[in-house]
Amino acid sequence: MIRATKRRRVAFFLLCDIFIFTLSIYFAFLLRFSGDIPEIFIPGMIYSGIILAIIKIALLWAFRIYRVPWRFFGLNESRKITLACLLCAGIFFCIFLSYEEIFAPFPRSVIIIDALLSAIMVGSLRISKRVLLDFKKSKNGNPCVIIGSTSKTLQILKGLKSGYANYYAVGVVDGRKDLVGTYCDGYKVGHKDELKSYVDDGVKSAIIALKLMPNELKELYDELDALGFKDIKIFSLIGQNNQGITDISIEDLLARKPKDLDSSVVESFIGGKSVMVTGAGGTIGSEICKQCLKFGAKEIIMVDHSEYNLYQINEATNADDRNRLVMLNITHKSEFESVFAKFKPYIVIHAAAYKHVPLCEFNPLVAVQNNILGTKNVVDLAKKYNTQKVVLISTDKAVRPTNIMGATKRVCELYALNSNTSSTEIVAVRFGNVLGSSGSVIPKFKAQIAANEPLSVTHPEITRYFMLVSEACQLVLQAASIAKGGELFVLNMGKPVKIADMAQRMLKLSSKEHLGIKFVGLRPGEKLYEELLIDPSDVATKFESIFVTKSKPYDIDKLNLQISNLLNSQSQQDIEDNLKAIVTEFNHNKNRN
Missing domain, CATH: 3.40.50.720 (NAD(P)-binding Rossmann-like Domain)
Incomplete structure (x- = not known):
């Protein structure tokens, strides 16, 4: 089934490109002669059109353009198409110089005009569906606001439009004044102060698209939670399987990220x-x-x-x-x-x-x-x-x-x-x-949450250091x-870190605050506070x-x-x-x- 779909896609693009290359050489001659092509130039136009089409298709195939689906067409593919068309012009020019009598009379300026028209038309065809998708305001899933106007935000918006996650964006906000009022993929970037109005309008989901230190992420999470956002996600391409939009983990909030890690040493x-x-x-x-x-x-x-x-x-x-x-x-x-x-x-x-x-x-x-x-x-x-x-x-x-x-x-x-x-x-x-070591408290809490059990904490005041x-x-x-x-x-x-606070936060992160915390008493030999390191x-x-x-x-x-x-x-x-x-x-x- 997948192979059949790929074959149909390749056949569709091949037929479209052949038609485009036929039009491009014709339009190139029209432009060259201001809309009135002398009859004497028509044989050269036909011969050149056939040869140029064959070379362009071969180059596009070599650059693997026919393997790219609509939804993955981007700037890199546009560059490849432009390069292929310009390279084709160079190859054809060499052929023309070797066999000039076949094409004569033939205006050489047509070669570069055709290359430019071909690149524009082939690229336009492939990006047309992307443009339509971008204008289409999908409202599948839950409304969400995106925190931060960054390159990650563009990836999130692209993913949401293609149905990557069960959300649709209703706005983008950022706390940096120089970005407020700019546009990010069609969304006007608002100030972070506008977040409360989104909550008042019923938006309960937020996706963080900023690169933050753990303490900064913790502050932002607490701020969003206090405003009333119940579903808070983070976008990251770091981690297992490059998961993208994920839940915020307790490790994200507790990690220290020392600034003096020196790989060279x-x-x-x-x-x-x-x-x-x-x-x-x-x-x-x-x-x-x-x-x-x-x-x-x-x-x-x-x-x-x-x-x-x-x-x-x-x-x-x-x-x-x-x-x-x-x-x-x-x-x-x-x-x-x-x-x-x-x-x-x-x-x-x-x-x-x-x-x-x-x-x-x-x-x-x-x-x-x-x-x-x-x-x-x-x-x-x-x-x-x-x-x-x-x-x-x-x-x-x-x-x-x-x-x-x-x-x-x-x-x-x-x-x-x-x-x-x-x-x-x-x-x-x-x-x-x-964090997460075998036998430690975090894996234990995760297992209890998965089993829908209250979290066992030894004492309300017990604290530990984590890294x-x-x-x-x-x-x-x-x-x-x-x-x-x-x-x-x-x-x-x-x-x-106070373990009871950490347990409460883990319950909130997993939306299972109803499970609660059960205090079971200090274990044999256990300290209430670890000594200051x-x-x-x-x-x-x-x-x-x-x-x-x-x-x-x-x-x-x-x-x-x-x-x-x-x-x-x-x-x-x-x-x-x-x-x-x-x-x-x-x-x-x-x-x-």
Whole structure:
């Protein structure tokens, strides 16, 4: 059916073009002779008309003009048609010079007149339907107002006229004074102050066509919501499948978009290096792997104990030839050492850890073994095999920890930072929650909304820091690039977000405010407020989003003995006591509420 439609379209355009090319040579002669063509020139007109038509059709076919449907005809196709007609004039002129006696007498000026007429007539035919569609005011779907007069707005209007979405535009507004009063595809651009009148007239849908920072988008969304718009969309060609008009996501509103992301610094640090990533299939590890491939790593040794996670990251990176997939548990030192001996990585990024607070509370010994012993193995083997740089991924929960997970990560920091040597530079990078990570609150809320369940929030006042995983990982690599060894870097996560407010906003974004919020009480070990990541005493780096914080020196021999005692703990109380012996600020919050 589709092929038959294409054949009919091609046949239609071919017949129309043949007719146009016949008319164009005739009109060219008429213009040349002021409407009265001498009889002696008619044979030359016929011969030239046949040859010109054949050349034009061949060139239009070569430029794939016959493959372009009405609705996709645009400026690029117009340029191609003009070029084809001018090229045809050049080819015919060469033919004319070679066989002038066939066409004689023949006025040479006709060649260029014909080329111009052909381009205008062929282009006019193809754009005629587009013009009719543009004048046609479709009113299918819901009325909407478009925010912003930009190139995106033109794409939206074009899409709405072709039935791309269930909306029709009733107006365009913009807050920039220099654009107010101008016209955008036939719509007079109004001022943003006119938005209230649209709501009063019953328009409840708005499509944002502006490129905004997350804080600016949040302000605009709140403004539109306060005015009474119930259906607020955003137009973007960035994201999955270039979706175009989409819902505003909570990630759009929470993302920080640091201004100091510097790809050249990361590329210089990673490019041409052998990089090992532990926990390569996790949220952080997988993004680190993707970025290392993007920035030109020679090879990526992807280490993960989960078969499925390792398969997923390999698929997500299109099974890149540089991937080296290693499935093992990093707490098994002898097996892990064989990997170091084989690959001898230049850089190790240690992202493997158990990070889910309640699960670590219920399984403290496993958390200690995986987090602390795993980190110890990474650091010790990196030093033994002369790895140039080791980067430990840490967490804000290591700051004055109240749970097992946070305490184990603080021990990891102490061991890593006090194991630094002149040949192996070891650093730690600490940051808060990443948006959409496995086991985090946002995917949980999305699942509850999909199941039409109330959103479970532990406490009305609980707050957390958030950052996009891609941005957090690039800042991690940037921090590592400027590290000299022994530093504890902290990422500036911005302002903390109240989880209850975020839940309410997610309900509003999904138009399911009726589901409500259910407060279930703090989980074991959970903090009400995460500690401020940036302390006034922290030292700024050349990147405004990266700071160096203080970490006290710790006797490494004493720490090794304490870790040995911790790993040999016989009970949960022993584990807690041994952790407190190392992390004196550890204040275990066992209360569930």
